[in-house]
Amino acid sequence: MFKEVDIERALLWIEPGPVTLVSAFDGKRNHVMTISWTIALDFAQRIAICTGSWNHTFDVLMKSRECVVAIPPVSMAEKVIRIGDISGRKVDKFKKFCLTALPASTVKAPLIAGCSANLECSVIDHLENYNLVILQVNKVWESKKTERSKMFHAFGDGRFAANGKQMNYRELMLDKLPPNL
Amino acid sequence: MFKEVDIERALLWIEPGPVTLVSAFDGKRNHVMTISWTIALDFAQRIAICTGSWNHTFDVLMKSRECVVAIPPVSMAEKVIRIGDISGRKVDKFKKFCLTALPASTVKAPLIAGCSANLECSVIDHLENYNLVILQVNKVWESKKTERSKMFHAFGDGRFAANGKQMNYRELMLDKLPPNL
Numbered sequence: 001m002f003k004e005v006d007i008e009r010a011l012l013w014i015e016p017g018p019v020t021l022v023s024a025f026d027g028k029r030n031h032v033m034t035i036s037w038t039i040a041l042d043f044a045q046r047i048a049i050c051t052g053s054w055n056h057t058f059d060v061l062m063k064s065r066e067c068v069v070a071i072p073p074v075s076m077a078e079k080v081i082r083i084g085d086i087s088g089r090k091v092d093k094f095k096k097f098c099l100t101a102l103p104a105s106t107v108k109a110p111l112i113a114g115c116s117a118n119l120e121c122s123v124i125d126h127l128e129n130y131n132l133v134i135l136q137v138n139k140v141w142e143s144k145k146t147e148r149s150k151m152f153h154a155f156g157d158g159r160f161a162a163n164g165k166q167m168n169y170r171e172l173m174l175d176k177l178p179p180n181l
Numbered sequence: 182m183f184k185e186v187d188i189e190r191a192l193l194w195i196e197p198g199p200v201t202l203v204s205a206f207d208g209k210r211n212h213v214m215t216i217s218w219t220i221a222l223d224f225a226q227r228i229a230i231c232t233g234s235w236n237h238t239f240d241v242l243m244k245s246r247e248c249v250v251a252i253p254p255v256s257m258a259e260k261v262i263r264i265g266d267i268s269g270r271k272v273d274k275f276k277k278f279c280l281t282a283l284p285a286s287t288v289k290a291p292l293i294a295g296c297s298a299n300l301e302c303s304v305i306d307h308l309e310n311y312n313l314v315i316l317q318v319n320k321v322w323e324s325k326k327t328e329r330s331k332m333f334h335a336f337g338d339g340r341f342a343a344n345g346k347q348m349n350y351r352e353l354m355l356d357k358l359p360p361n362l
Binding site for chain 1: 187217336
């Protein structure tokens with residue numbers, strides 16, 4: 001389903017600013033959160049995500065010091081938004097959302113089937129003041145049938161865009177939005 | 182040309198991950214650089230950009246402690262990429278690229294006419310290890326005729342996408358890309 005590609009391709013998945021899924025493993029089960037606040041840091045394949053203890057998967061990721069950053073295609077948009085709207089503290093989101101976890105090679109966090117790309121990452125720093133988790137990408141897997149144009153982007157107000165089309169998921173995430181947006 | 186909008190709208194321009202123009206003023210003239218490595222940090226309108234002294238405008242921005250992050254529409258794509266491909270150390274890029282600088286209200290860095298949005302920002306921190314400049318957005322201006330779907334995104338390898346269409350500018354920026362991309 002996935003093929004390993006050059007490590008330099010990691011940034012090609014982060015720089016465009018897509019909505020991502022971040023998975024982590026707590027020793028017993030897998031966890032996953034939706035993150036659209038990401039940044040490329042350098043050509044040594046360091047990237048950062050902005051998250052904190054309001055996301056249960058963040059706690060798992062900080063304890064295990066590793067994660068997978070997956071890039072879902074737009075066909076998974078509604079699922080990705082629903083994943084971002086509930087906590088995995090008591091719910092196994094892989095089961096609830098019928099996600100298929102596949103074994104990664106350098107981390108125990110799982111790859112996510114159906115995503116366009118999966119980046120295996122180690123946590124190398126945590127900048128608490130800014131809720132930034134600095135990640136080193138170890139390995140990049142791309143779907144054998146990846147089409148980059150299928151990436152989708154968050155506007156930040158419940159609307160999303162892909163391929164020039166807008167999608168409105170405000171109702172699914174109203175509780176996560178500041179009141180005046 | 183621009184109207185001021187709620188400060189909370191700042192993140193709506195950063196979260197989707199568009200290519201941006203960042204302007205700064207050195208006391209004598211304006212400078213501008215192209216930055217597509219950006220991240221939203223919190224709902225207090227803090228954002229970060231990843232840049233360093235390889236960008237002349239970075240030096241200006243660090244001395245003046247302020248900048249404007251502008252979001253160009255896709256119709257400016259080629260100009261934006263050319264702006265990112267040359268240094269402003271000796272060249273006035275506002276003149277060379279016929280950019281119109283408009284006065285901002287909280288910073289001396291200029292707004293850029295023709296952009297969809299302009300975010301007036303103060304530099305509040307610099308995380309040198311990761312080349313991250315932490316910015317506080319003070320004010321948001323949006324074009325009166327903004328269409329958010331006109332944002333465009335960098336793939337990171339010289340290709341760009343907007344509205345589901347791909348654009349290839351690899352030849353313009355080959356010297357900036359790692360050799361195997």
